[in-house]
Amino acid sequence: MPVAADQLLRVPLVPLLAAQAVLVRRRAIRLPEPSGRREGRHGYGPRLRLLITGDSSAAGVGAGTQDQALSGQLVKHLGRQFSVEWQLVATTGHTTSDTIRKLQTLSSKFDIAVTALGVNDVTRAVTRAQFERQQTELLRMLTADLGAQSVIVTGVPKMNRFPALPRPLAWVLGRQAARLDQGLRQVVSKTPQARHLVLNLPDDPALAALDGYHPSPKAYDLWAEKVARMILDQA
Template identity: 35%
Template sequence: MLILAKILLGPLLLLQGRRLRKTALRLPEASGPRSGVEIPASYVSASAATAPLRVLVVGDSSAAGVGVEHQEQALAQPLARQLAARSGRPVAWQLVAQSGVNSLEALDLLTRHEIGPATVLVVALGVNDVTSQMSARRYVANLRRLSERLMAQAGVEHIVFSGLPPMHLLPLAPQPLRWYLGRCARKLDGALRAWIGRDPALRYCSLQWTLPHDMALDRFHPGPGQYAQWAVMCAEIVETGFLRHQPVTESV
């Protein structure tokens, strides 16, 4: 059905897409550090032998915090703070993200950064795969390559993939472009969930709860409330899926 829609609506979709790129409000990535250590309030010097949990966040503009002013309001740092509070141990975090990258371009992005060791990886990629018309098969293949690379390079053991947001509700896009993007997003999201379900080291964080009235000023990226909820959900997935089975005195 998507192929037929693309054939029949192709010229209109192309026109609407070009107009959208020209008129869309361009917001900057969130300012602030892209790495750090979050210390839980309960942490004392006697716990110095406790190894920090190391978290790496990789993604596109949403991972980079477009839509909020500072990384303290975005995804990576609040996620680290949530995990520190839940685990009672320090959390060392690193963010590698850039506006506009899709799953293939994210692989190149990794080569241009020094990646520190990480036990947990959180990935936020997919919206630009929709807009660049990446197939579901290639999307999953790129995420698999990214996962395997970071497992080998950084020692990643557990991965949380954020799903696609409900692009059929995207207020910035006119119809029928909004409908078409929504159908493409659901196809990629379904392929992602199917792949994740076959690997116990992978987890899925749904973004289908996001609502248009909570979005940023550009009506495209998450607003502060959505980022906060996203960080909480990822922290819950990491805690319940991984931390309860991981020793806290491993070597640093």
């Protein structure tokens, strides 16, 4: 497989990229995971067992409470038609492999799972091949072990659009994120229960959290609305 242009260009850029990465970490605003419940029941109608899992975005970093985050917004949307029994299993900094280990502790069964992963796989230099293998195992676990009949797989975010990242670091990370997302699409295409969700959100400063790295409550609501629509289309 030919080497991509950004992979060639990053070699002479290594000193600059390393300096930018250190500066980003030093200046980063550390936002906590929001307070609030991580499991519960909400709404009326047919029973729907829902799992939300992944990294800091799944955990709701950037929102003040879980009600404003992905889990709370999604449960609110779905609760209009279902009695939603939901659980959030997500941790800041988690990669796909971390999430697999975390889910191994679960004994519950679910009807639908929603995943949000990839940013930490990018920053930890996980290759596309490794990412595909890990995502394949994750989808196997969610469907076979945890019983999910449907998995909504959120695409790897476009990291080149993160306000907190300077260029050329944003470009390099964005290209790697795009590669991992291509791999993710391949994995999803081989899993009948899975569907890939592309988050093409507009360039609106109100959609970024204070740290310039995570979604804002407004972005979480748009995300939750898209996920809910995909779930309702299958109902």
